[in-house]
Amino acid sequence: MADLQSQDYVRRSASNLTPPSARNHELEVAKLIDVSRCIGCKACQAACMEWNDLRGEVGTFEGSYDNPSDLDESTWTLMRFTEWKDDKGNLEWLIRKDGCMHCEDPGCLKACPAPGAIVQYANGIVDFISENCIGCGYCVMGCPFDIPRVSPVDRKSYKCTLCSDRVAVGLEPACVKACPTGAIMFGSKKDMTTWAGERVVDLKARGFEQAGLYDPPGVGGTHVMYVLHHADRPSLYAGLPDQPRISPVVAGWKGLFKPLALAGMTLAAVAGFFHWMMVGPNEVQPEDEAKARPPKNAGGSA
């Protein structure tokens, strides 16, 4: 893919210079996952495998509908099933399609040490450019959603691309195309936000008073958004973070500390150089040798 230049980068990992960004006349896109309309059929999972040519190892039954049990290098999206009882004892089956949220301020990109291994296009999609990936796993530490997975075979990190290859030629992501209920929608972020607003009004009218849009401001908003019936408690949905943000540990490490440490090292070396110029070497003097009284001519100890 890297041979097909996109020239529409807004962010590029481990790069201080402005990345190629001239072809930026693009709408910001978003995928809207309406959890209230999802029936858990996993067509999106199958479509993701199909389009991206992914075939994971066949696993074992873990006592849950989640299949496979977690994201991995060949599972970029995963239905996560939660059985939850509300205050009145009513059972709700909460099904959330998990995968990369395509953050506006991506923690993976911030943590990545390899230039150009993670990029963000003008349309908002965050993409891993595998040939630049060094397999360090820093993106895993940077991500607030626990999404990237490093392959034990090729030591490259993988996650949902939001079908950047399809979107680049005007198609919707494979999961969107496959969804039989319209629970997954794709379009401009503005349109998706408007559509989500209508859905929320509808859900509220049907008794879900806390229904709302999940577009967390802690990461600058996301290009994958959820309509949740319980937007006041996102963590009900298989641990979706209530208030995701880039960990302050990661932000401190990649923010303040980096220039401070390099400045400190440079300063120490410069201080040494100045000491050399002003004081000079500490050399053994002839009188030191004389006072040391070598045994041959000293004739006795002090």
Added chain:
Amino acid sequence: MTGRDTDLVRHSLAMRINHWITAACFILLVLSGLSFFDPVLFWLSGLFGGGQSARALHPWIGVVLLVSYAGMVVQAWRGNLWTRDDVDWIRHMRQVLANREEAAPEVGRYNAGQKAVFWAMALLVPVLFFTGVAIWEAYFASYTTIEQRRVAVLLHSLAAAAAILVWIVHVYAGIWVRGSVRAMTQGSVSRGWAWRHHRKWLRAQTSRDGI
């Protein structure tokens, strides 16, 4: 040991071999580590055959350094025990830095500065090793939580920066105090060098030799 007959043995061959294994590993770790630390230094990974191989090699070099530095601790801990004189010596740091170390108390096998370097590294090397293992994605990712790894990587870079500062002091001291490098390469120092920098050690050596 090479040098004149009157020279003193400063460091055994085993100690010198250990020191230079540690030194080589340290430099390789600094070069590869800094390449992951700041984008402007990423090109340093090219010295190791690229980012992937630098990432793969770095922890293994760290393992070698841990072993060789542990060996140095075993060989040199006794001479580096902190004494009251060391505090006094530190108080005379200004004179020492002005090449007037005769104003400071006489020094045994190692001075307070050398001891500080020794113990700082004795602390930082294990910190770097254990935080390094925690973020060694290829083998240990499944044993740690993501939050633990975030803390470990921050501690690892803090400890690395501290170790690099200590190392700069160490290397500069070796350049500044003439005759020190020879003590670690050929293993010997002149008696005058010992008189000037480690007088108490010289006295102990000469009385032991029965001179």
